Amino acid sequence: MLLIPCPYCGVRPELEFSYGGQAHIARPQTSASAEEWAAFQYERVNTRGPHAERWRHTHGCGRFFNVVRDTTTDQILRSYRSGER
Amino acid sequence: MSGPWRSASGGSSIDRSRPVRFEFDGRPYQGFAGDTLASALLANGVHLVGRSFKYHRPRGIMAAGPEDPNALVTVRRDAARYTPNLNAAQVELYEGLMAESQNRWPSLHFDVGRINDYLSRFLPSGFYYKTFMWPRKAWHGFYEPRIRAAAGLGRAPSEPDPDTYGQRFAHCEVLVIGAGPAGLTEALAAARTGVRVIVCDEQAPPPRTSPADSAGEWHDIRAQLAVMPNVTVLARTTAFGYMPHNMVALTERLTDHLSAPLKHVPRERLWQVRAREVVLATGAIERPLVFPGNDLPGVMLAGAARTYLGRYGVLPGARVAILTANDEAYRAAVELRAAGVEVVALADLRPQVMGRLPEAARQAGMTIRTGTTTVGTRGDQHVTALGLCAIGADGTVSGAVDWIGCDTVLMSGGFTPSVHLFSQSRGKLTWDASLQVFVPGAAAENCRCVGACAGEMGADSGGSWLGALPRPEGPATGKSFVDWQNDVTAADLDLAVREGFRSIEHIKRYTTTGMATDQGKTSNLNALAIAAQRLRRAIPEVGLTTFRMPYLPVGFGGLAGYARGELFAPVRKTPMYDWAAERGAVFEPVSLWQRARYFPQPGEDMHQAVARECCNVRRACGMFDASTLGKIEVVGPDAVEFMNRMYVNNWSTLAVGRCRYGILLRDDGFVYDDGVVARTAADRFHVTTTTGGAPRVLAMMEDYLQTEWPDLKVWLTSTTEQWAVIAVQGPKARAVIELLVEDVDLANAALPHMSVARGRVCGVPALVFRVSFTGELGYEINVPADYGADVWRAVWQAGQAHGICAYGTEAMHVLRAEKGYVIVGQDTDGTVTADDAGLSWAVGKSKPDFLGLASLRRAALVDPNRKQLVGLLTSDPNVVLEEGSQITATASLRPPMKVIGHVTSSYYSAVLGRSIALALVSAGRSRMGQTLYVPTRTGESSVTVTNPVSYDPKGERLNG
Incomplete structure (x- = not known):
């Protein structure tokens, strides 16, 4: 079970969180092409190594935030708020 | 009692003054307090303890610890406390213990399944893929059940588990796994710095009164640790899983060693320990040697024989032959001889031996046959002889065989570090060429390996042998086992390589080597060495298979812990639950809620009760507990904009005090949820969701609000449990509630269909909705949950004069289906658009954006042949019709056939006097009046496609 650093609450066990999938996928404008919308909907990377992903502190502050986790070791390299890079 | 197989004295774990009676396969035996089942059986001369998995070969006790592959037994306390597949070397003896052997019929000594051994050339690796192929139909009905019955472990218990199981989280700075010398030293050093230390060991704690011997120093450390307040010492506790971020799962066995379970103590406790640092002091496991007949009872690891003698005062036999490639085995030779056992042969695979231990054996007068291998054993159910043969200078074996009569063969191929947990932590293993084993390399977690687990084997334990022993040319005379528990032989591994398998992961799966409950503790390295030799590659090139949890089998009870029966999942009850239960309601689970399904009157079955409830609602009125509906309060200056972006509807045009049926799509264009949404103020919406969808809808709203539109000033609050909701539906609904309602004008003009007003009901602050999920005049009274039961009773009283009935979810389903109202998740399945469900009228087509809008332009989502909701x-x-039935366009088709849709909802409508159904049918709306066909279990039904609304299609009754 991971220890996840919530940028608002501090380090908490994984039990308190929900996974939110790959981070930094912006929702396109309505006018965007079908290809852009398909990419937004369905295309995700399958990273070996550092991976930016979203988590939500569901059973805590309720906030979504981002985490960079190494998928080969599960070590968390950093966490930061939504909208930050 | 001493008997011929107990030494005259000694045995550091046993108390010879306390005899203990036990049974094995119904026969009574006696051991001592402190014995394991394995040591007590050996002390009684019982070596044959089980039959092997595939060939049903007789098997004995090979090891003295968790690595033993053979001695799996069932321990029975009573009908319910029946635990199969326990390792006899880990079962502590208690008064009255009853154990049974497994995988034999009719008896352990005469087992019919042994025929598999003689048929083994028809049962090679993967035999189930190669043989039993004809006739094809016989596989499921005949071959597979028989193969499964013949290959096996113990039986599962048939009664519910009466024991309780605990679970605990713990945190510490240092977790030490293994309380041997290396672990104890580490634990004491850490404990002296004052940090929190947890030490666990899978064995029973050694008795405190044990005689001072070489272990005395370790007793001292144990005693010191026991009184330190910052130290927790856990005995009988196996670390079985190493999870990321230094969380280790332990299972502590609290009562299995006692003669009766304790009332207020759990049988096991699962520990989830988060440690800043983990110290692995898990030791090493002795490797067996691979030679023909190495699985006969009486063949044992040399170290195991030492353990049985030293700890339990047990003599493994009277005439012992020893074959080793490692110096440690010489300790066994010397100690057994000192205990009066005759060492009839002492052979070593190595051409020269000159360590301190072999020298000690020589000085004790024993002769060492160096450069010696074996051609195999003799014996039927116990070893009677070992055939020794010299290895030539060129490595070949050709000389005469010297058959040594013996009753015990001790073997040692060296020691394999127990790197299981280190490997589970994703630490890298590296090949140590001098030790010929894998040792821990770079760690992935904050973890250290110490002692034998780290490859620190001690100066006297040199020498090892990997893979099959050298033997003369020509066909083998018997099976050479590599994996005892899964009956995998050296020949099976040869076959796998011959048949083209190259990866060790594939060889493992094909032969099943290392895949039994012991996870290859004694077999992995030998299997790898044999595969590497046949592949003509170096062992580190071939690589090791991955170690996985659990290190040892863990019972389901411990993993389930408290989450059983009533505590398996939380049960959600509405404020009106007790009222419904008192009236004999039958409940059904809807997500975690318990909802009243119907209210049977005496003598009624479900069908009759539902028919009565439906007719009552349409004729007079009924009341329904709708409290489980999800409710979300959407508040803020940007609430309208937020709702416009989330839901398909246009919320800008919804006046305060009015309601609208809202549809929520995902961005892929498919229906996610629905519900009535009320605008209770300019900046406030009362959003209802489906009962099961409330949490995921709120999570989805939060996701978009926080990450896509953080600029919107909106706050979301779940109010599901704050409101009790009483639906009163039917032509008499207004008459029932009008005397209870204050401050709300219930007249049609003031509170028309799809509107909401604040007021008081029975003096309680309330939101009164004029809404209907039945097609009748209807109200939904929302009151604070604490008042729900009282207001419900008041409505019930008021309704008596009007013939009110309580109705449940089943009648609710029928009533809404008569009206063609969809239920998201029943009539939709995640691939249904708003248009498919006939709801495109709700979509605000002029809005610039909402979830799913972009996807709705996709060609596939506007295909006229999409499945559309219709009535049948x-x-x-x-x-x-059965819900889920398939629909075809032509009659009497046989599978495989073209299916054009399926039935989503189907009921008998007592009001209409006939059955009704909703279905999703390809291009359904263009098929009105067509005849279609529904294959059933007994034949076929013909159906006519109709409008989904089968009752009051003009909706006049809504207006009361």
């Missing part, structure tokens, strides 16, 4: 009327009005 069966030609026989009494036939109620």
